Amino acid sequence: EGAFKDYKGESSREYFSKSSVAANNKVARVNKVKIEGLKTNTEYVYRVGDGKTWSEIDTFKTSRPQGDVNMFLVGDTQAADTGVMESINQSLKADGREYSLGIQTGDLIENAGLYEDWMGGLNLFQAMNDIDMLHVIGNHELFGDSYGDLSEKLFALSNKKYYSVEYGNVYVATISYTDNKAEYDEAFKWLEEDAKKTDCQWKILAMHQPAYYTNPNGGNGYVHDNLPASAEKAGIDFVFSGHDHALSLIHI
Helix, strand or coil, X not given: CCCCCCCCCEEEEEEECCCCCHHXXXXXXXXXXXXXXXXXXXXXXXXXXXXXXXCCXXXXXXXXXXXXXXXXXXXXXXXXXXXXHHHHHHHHHHCCCCCCEEEECCCCCCCCCCHHHHHHHHHHHHCXXXXXXXXXXXXXXXXXXXXXXXXXXXXXXCCCCEEEEEECCEEEEEECCCCCHHHHHHHHHHHHHHHCCCCCCEEEEEECCCCCCCCCCCCCHHHHHHHHHHHHHHCCCEEECCCCCCCCCCCC
């Protein structure tokens, strides 16, 4: 026990109360801690507790590369069905690649106010303990949680509207779903300015709504009219989106 180093985190009690079955409404404690100074490609042992009661010991490995990055995309699962999540997990393990980064493009769950939805979604990533995940808030993350506060905490987002990271030679920016045009304008302006600061070889944008869409009823018109110009100014190489529940690859 003397080898453990203590880090003080944050803890909050969250309520999941949107089920029509009272027994399925839950209260859960959400914990968050920020740890700095970790070494690359190193396995760490940890436990979580309040100083008296402790979780079982678990491990994670830091794997942020300096060069090429293998990543995967997942989105619009909207699933409380653990079988769907397990199928995704097994597919990733079976393809022979070693992934270090995953991007979830929104609508991981059907309703943010349902505890069982979150357990189905988050258990997928629990099984991928050594893969770093970036999350985008989709419109379904706002069902039952209109301000996205639950998603911000459960996804451990630094900013629930937009944020970016540099991962190896890849810059990834994310923009969350909104039905507010002014908020999209703010996010697109942020993207133009933020992307200029990176020296990464590749620039990626992940957001929920696509600019070029297949579903005419998806409410994507404003993104279509305004995102491409900002993405061009930002020097974005790829934009990954969900929302339409269709596979579409567009090269411009």
